[in-house]
């Protein structure tokens with residue numbers, strides 16, 4: 001078995017595995033394995049068609065968020081926000097921003113000195129995340145394989161996209177070095193991949209529109225998937241694309257998210273469910 005006490009990476013993966021396994025048995029996640037909520041469309045899982053279907057929207061590209069979507073969540077965002085803002089300001093901003101804190105945008109208003117310190121704290125947390133980087137697994141068996149250094153989940157999904165000639169891009173608010181490390185570990189390329197050096201970053205639609213333009217496809221032919229309502233879903237909706245929220249734990253079921261400006265078109269709790277969604281609800285002919 002695994003030497004968990006002496007292997008931080010495996011420990012984090014196992015925590016994630018246990019968490020996902022528990023989540024599979026939550027009653028709210030049983031129907032169709034896709035969370036049903038009145039404000040979200042619930043995809044049919046009855047038929048998986050491979051032939052063209054004029055009644056389905058055509059999808060020619062998928063744009064992914066990186067942290068928490070293609071990789072196992074490894075950055076402690078609340079701790080990072082508290083370290084940057086201080087406890088009191090964190091609580092104050094958190095209460096006035098129900099969908100989440102846009103820390104990068106917030107510190108842009110600060111003086112250069114204060115901003116520099118904030119970026120150093122953020123870089124430190126991001127480095128800790130990079131040290132623990134793990135590709136997103138698909139299910140419990142695959143999570144165990146991940147512990148044995150096999151990529152799965154995200155890898156399966158990308159193989160599926162390859163088989164259908166569907167483009168894949170990446171947009172992250174993390175730095176380019178983190179994207180480079182991800183590509184190195186993952187072994188498959190997302191192109192274009194836009195990090196926060198590309199301005200303006202998410203939730204601005206600019207990076208997604210840039211990718212659509214590069215691909216020469218309409219924004220409505222692209223689906224954006226990510227684990228952040230305020231960044232990924234907002235970016236997707238503002239660009240005019242289809243937006244899918246990856247919510248592994250059901251945290252977005254909380255009433256505090258009921259009145260956010262940008263709601264996802266779809267919500268899934270794993271990348272495997274996202275693949276089912278693509279197969280059942282969209283025309284994927286190249």
Ligand SMILES: [Mg+2]
Nearest residue numbers: 065067068227
């Ligand atoms: Mg994310």
